[in-house]
Amino acid sequence: MTSLNNQNLSDSQDVDSPAMSSNAMQSSPSTSNSSGEKRVQDFCICTAAFGKTYRALAQNLVADVTQHSPEIPLIIFTDKPEDFKPSDTVLVFKHDHVGVLCYHERRFAIAKALSMFNSCMYLDADVRLCAPIPHDLQWQPGITARSCANMAVHLNAMLERAKSSDAPVVKAYGVIQKMAKKVGLNLETDDLTWINEFLFVVTRDGGRELEFLDLWGKLAVFAELHGQHKGPAYAIGFAAAKVGFPIRHDVMPGVDFFDDRIEKVRILKGESDPTAKKQYFEAQKKIENRRLPVWKKAIAKLTKLQSYYYHSLRLRLQTLTSRDFDFYYR
Structure with a gap:
């Protein structure tokens, strides 16, 4: 497993590794005990913001945290850190995404957060914090999900909502089945949990969190190679179940948010x-509904398409020489 202490991602490093490819714009926040020694704080918030729209949305989240819970550090992973103003508690990291799309990139922000803090609350960039986070919340080792469900129940509901001819849903279900089998899990018989990944807390568990993050990374790459770029909850659920990283539900009383x-x-x-x-x-x-001239919309669409094909090809070439070739392709 790759250590989270490795702060640089070399060209030869596997694409699924959660080791940091990012450079911090601020050092880790810390406090002093009575003897004057430094100690890392126990809890932070983190998010990932890629692209102009999500960076703008994340700026609102920064304002919320600064207003309601300024004592809680906020870690941001983004493609353009210059869009944010770092401070003692707002830690901005540049991150060039390693996947085709950015849905699984949150694992790098979480990995960084857990290298600095005991627990981190991941919030999607478009989530808003509406009130201070209570100080008396206690987080158990593993994942604490604000919203979750049994994986089989969730998938059956997804299939029932879709028409039998809904090819994308049928394809997605097939890839999800393959992901489960890759790590020796059975969708029908194993106790698996799907989490709504817009808001959840991850807490260290004696190093098991590192195994979880590494396997999440491998499953993320597998999914993207098979055309499933969204829905990181499946990789999260499978990785957690396989390594024994607990998932539990908690309504998180007092956490007032907007999604x-x-x-x-x-x-x-x-x-x-x-x-x-x-x-x-x-x-x-x-x-989200910014009015743009037609020519700007056309350029944005072409740029998005170009980025998709570039990152698809890059990921394919990287994995062809990966030590995990068999996992991805056989």
């Missing part, structure tokens, strides 16, 4: 006032 998808469901169920978090909907919409 547009979750909030819409709450409103439909009558669990939330439609006007309560209207300002968050409007702020997100303003960023």
Whole structure:
């Protein structure tokens, strides 16, 4: 397994490794005990923000953390750190994504966070923090998920919602099955957990977190090589189950957040006032629905397509000479 103490990602290093390819813009926050010795704080928040839209959304998250919980360090992994203003508690790291798309890149932010802190709360870049995080929350070793479900139940529901002719869903299910088999798991009989990956906490577990992150990385690459770039929850669930990294559900009392998808469901169920978090909907919409000239939209679309094919080819070439060739291709 690759050690998280290795801070540089060499050209020869495997693409699934969570070792850091990023350079910090600030040093690790620490406090002093009565003897004057430095000690690393126990908890931080982390996120990953790639692309102009998600960097802009993450800036709102930075403002939220600074306003509501300024004492909690925030780690940001991003392709353009110059878009953020680092401080003693806002730690910005440059990261060039190693996957085809960026959905699995959060594992690098989490790995960095766990190399500095005992626990980290991962928040998607488009999530908002609406109030201070309570200081009395206790995190057990492993993963604490705000929202999760039995993997088989989740997948069956996904298939039921899809039409039998829905090729992308059928293909995705096939890849998920292959991922499970790669690590000796059975979707039907094993106790597997799917987590909603927009908000979850990861806590050290005597080094088992390193095994979890490494296997997540391998499964992420396997999924991307088979065309499944989204949905990191499957790799997370399989990796955790295989290495014995516990996953538990917790409503996280006192953690007041905004996620547009979750909030819409709450409103439909009558669990939330439609006007309560209207300002968050409007702020997100303003960023995501920027009006651009037609020529700029065309350039952005071509750039996105070019990036996809470049990273697909790069990943394919890297894995053809990887020590994990058999895992990826046989």
